[in-house]
Amino acid sequence: MSDSKLKQKFADPSRGVYFIGTTPPKSSVSMAQVSDIGDKLLERLGKIDFDGLIVYDIQDESSRIDKPRPFPFMNTHDPRDYSAILREKSGRPVITYKSVSQRSREEFDEWLDRAWCPHGVRDLVLVGSPSSEGEIKLPLSQAYATMKEHSLNFNLGGVTIAERHASKGDEHLRLLEKSAQGCEFFVSQAVYNPQATIDLLSSYARECKERGLTPKRIILTFTPCGSAKTLEFMEWLGISVPQATCHRILDAHNPLGESIRICRNNLDQILEACGGLGIPLGLNIESLTNRKEEIDAAIRLYKLLKATLDLKLAELEL
Amino acid sequence: MSDSKLKQKFADPSRGVYFIGTTPPKSSVSMAQVSDIGDKLLERLGKIDFDGLIVYDIQDESSRIDKPRPFPFMNTHDPRDYSAILREKSGRPVITYKSVSQRSREEFDEWLDRAWCPHGVRDLVLVGSPSSEGEIKLPLSQAYATMKEHSLNFNLGGVTIAERHASKGDEHLRLLEKSAQGCEFFVSQAVYNPQATIDLLSSYARECKERGLTPKRIILTFTPCGSAKTLEFMEWLGISVPQATCHRILDAHNPLGESIRICRNNLDQILEACGGLGIPLGLNIESLTNRKEEIDAAIRLYKLLKATLDLKLAELEL
Numbered sequence: 001m002s003d004s005k006l007k008q009k010f011a012d013p014s015r016g017v018y019f020i021g022t023t024p025p026k027s028s029v030s031m032a033q034v035s036d037i038g039d040k041l042l043e044r045l046g047k048i049d050f051d052g053l054i055v056y057d058i059q060d061e062s063s064r065i066d067k068p069r070p071f072p073f074m075n076t077h078d079p080r081d082y083s084a085i086l087r088e089k090s091g092r093p094v095i096t097y098k099s100v101s102q103r104s105r106e107e108f109d110e111w112l113d114r115a116w117c118p119h120g121v122r123d124l125v126l127v128g129s130p131s132s133e134g135e136i137k138l139p140l141s142q143a144y145a146t147m148k149e150h151s152l153n154f155n156l157g158g159v160t161i162a163e164r165h166a167s168k169g170d171e172h173l174r175l176l177e178k179s180a181q182g183c184e185f186f187v188s189q190a191v192y193n194p195q196a197t198i199d200l201l202s203s204y205a206r207e208c209k210e211r212g213l214t215p216k217r218i219i220l221t222f223t224p225c226g227s228a229k230t231l232e233f234m235e236w237l238g239i240s241v242p243q244a245t246c247h248r249i250l251d252a253h254n255p256l257g258e259s260i261r262i263c264r265n266n267l268d269q270i271l272e273a274c275g276g277l278g279i280p281l282g283l284n285i286e287s288l289t290n291r292k293e294e295i296d297a298a299i300r301l302y303k304l305l306k307a308t309l310d311l312k313l314a315e316l317e318l
Numbered sequence: 319m320s321d322s323k324l325k326q327k328f329a330d331p332s333r334g335v336y337f338i339g340t341t342p343p344k345s346s347v348s349m350a351q352v353s354d355i356g357d358k359l360l361e362r363l364g365k366i367d368f369d370g371l372i373v374y375d376i377q378d379e380s381s382r383i384d385k386p387r388p389f390p391f392m393n394t395h396d397p398r399d400y401s402a403i404l405r406e407k408s409g410r411p412v413i414t415y416k417s418v419s420q421r422s423r424e425e426f427d428e429w430l431d432r433a434w435c436p437h438g439v440r441d442l443v444l445v446g447s448p449s450s451e452g453e454i455k456l457p458l459s460q461a462y463a464t465m466k467e468h469s470l471n472f473n474l475g476g477v478t479i480a481e482r483h484a485s486k487g488d489e490h491l492r493l494l495e496k497s498a499q500g501c502e503f504f505v506s507q508a509v510y511n512p513q514a515t516i517d518l519l520s521s522y523a524r525e526c527k528e529r530g531l532t533p534k535r536i537i538l539t540f541t542p543c544g545s546a547k548t549l550e551f552m553e554w555l556g557i558s559v560p561q562a563t564c565h566r567i568l569d570a571h572n573p574l575g576e577s578i579r580i581c582r583n584n585l586d587q588i589l590e591a592c593g594g595l596g597i598p599l600g601l602n603i604e605s606l607t608n609r610k611e612e613i614d615a616a617i618r619l620y621k622l623l624k625a626t627l628d629l630k631l632a633e634l635e636l
């Protein structure tokens with residue numbers, strides 16, 4: 001199998017790139033069921049054009065926060081497996097997440113080798129420990145170093161969290177550091193606070209300009225939110241939701257529809273402020289729950305935001 | 319080879335369909351050169367997502383009008399040939415135009431058979447005589463009748479001319495008549511007079527509702543115009559360009575850019591008036607000349623208008 005097909009798309013700043021984010025099924029279901037779940041997902045995506053899928057690696061993040069997780073944590077299938085199934089069935093690239101902290105370097109090495117072949121993973125996002133507490137067998141920086149020693153030509157990405165920028169003001173420097181460690185693109189946490197994302201993108205663009213570097217592609221994640229429980233879950237995940245936005249969603253006659261309008265307005269604001277900064281952007285739309293109405297809303301949101309970004313990019317070319 | 323792949327896409331009213339229109343190379347060039355021209359075109363289209371191509375059948379329309387043709391008429395290669403080459407190279411469907419009036423029914427029959435196989439044409443638009451003068455060996459209505467007798471399952475389309483609606487007020491009835499004759503979709507002449515298109519679409523939607531019929535898909539054609547000569551050619555082709563629009567293009571510092579802004583505004587007006595009428599729409603962007611800057615402008619126009627229609631359709635789903 002050849003190299004990453006996404007690399008070439010990512011390298012063209014005149015185009016947006018568009019993904020659907022999803023999580024592997026819980027580990028208690030059989031591989032036959034995993035395959036069925038993949039079929040069902042792709043059937044739902046049948047009417048939309050997308051560049052690829054993103055498969056997360058869900059960790060038990062309870063060490064990060066004292067509050068109970070609104071949806072109970074469950075171990076999932078290895079993201080490599082689900083990623084391979086989705087790539088095979090859809091014929092499209094799949095960006096695969098991998099949490100590195102719980103296993104040793106040797107185990108990570110082996111995971112990487114098998115991810116490349118037979119699993120066919122080419123686009124990989126490494127995720128560090130959710131908190132500095134608990135045992136970290138392999139820190140993220142060492143995982144990046146391991147990647148550099150590998151001859152496998154992964155298209156490597158990192159996560160970026162605008163909320164960290166809002167609190168510490170240095171997330172743009174982390175992007176540069178991760179780029180030096182090999183990251184070619186970044187995927188954000190779900191955006192509900194556009195100002196934090198705008199500040200991050202603006203700082204990143206300035207810093208790149210100062211250092212004479214080309215900004216990497218940043219894929220912004222958006223997700224619909226249709227209930228108080230999903231909202232609680234977002235907050236548990238560390239997604240910053242301004243108070244007024246919470247009120248708008250909770251008080252709406254149709255919370256899901258209201259969250260779509262909010263996401264669209266948030267993207268509009270980000271594009272207004274950052275569309276001309278020269279940072280190539282992308283979108284990743286995920287549904288945080290498996291509720292049918294939230295998945296359908298994610299597809300509506302996807303179409304709306306993709307057209308919004310495509311239109312902005314076309315306008316910038318005039 | 320299987321049936322038309324476009325049929326299924328056309329049948330889903332929630333999605334737009336997007337085409338690039340082009341003409342076959344002149345008949346004096348060799349097939350090797352035709353192949354090179356196809357490569358060059360597809361290379362230019364490499365960065366955009368499109369559902370297919372449209373290959374026109376250029377007629378000598380001098381019987382229709384007294385004025386000399388601004389760009390001299392030249393015979394071209396058979397649209398079947400160029401269509402097969404483009405389909406093969408791009409892996410995408412190609413809608414092939416065919417002028418029927420100059421040849422006998424037997425010749426048309428034979429053309430159809432070979433178009434189906436080996437040429438692989440599945441999506442076909444028949445075009446009648448440009449004027450009622452001159453010998454018509456096969457009227458359009460008889461060509462449609464011939465199609466019905468064929469067992470070949472073409473996805474048949476027709477042309478529609480909003481300018482005819484502006485002058486005669488009955489183009490919506492022609493759409494219904496052509497549908498009864500087998501047309502499953504329509505492609506418009508280039509739009510520069512949005513009101514004529516709005517009136518046509520509005521009349522068509524009302525008539526369909528009254529008769530309890532589902533409106534067919536209508537693919538609107540847009541083209542950039544970067545010079546007085548192209549503008550003159552558009553007028554020669556019968557495209558209605560309001561006076562103020564001519565002035566805007568001719569007086570602009572950058573006529574090509576101005577024509578793109580005009581086209582976008584025209585599509586906005588059409589979608590504002592007709593987006594909610596239940597007529598599934600599509601876009602076809604063509605370059606009327608082979609000038610590099612007009613072709614590049616056509617690609618910019620394509621991206622802008624596709625995102626505009628996609629956004630409107632996504633908004634309608636909210």
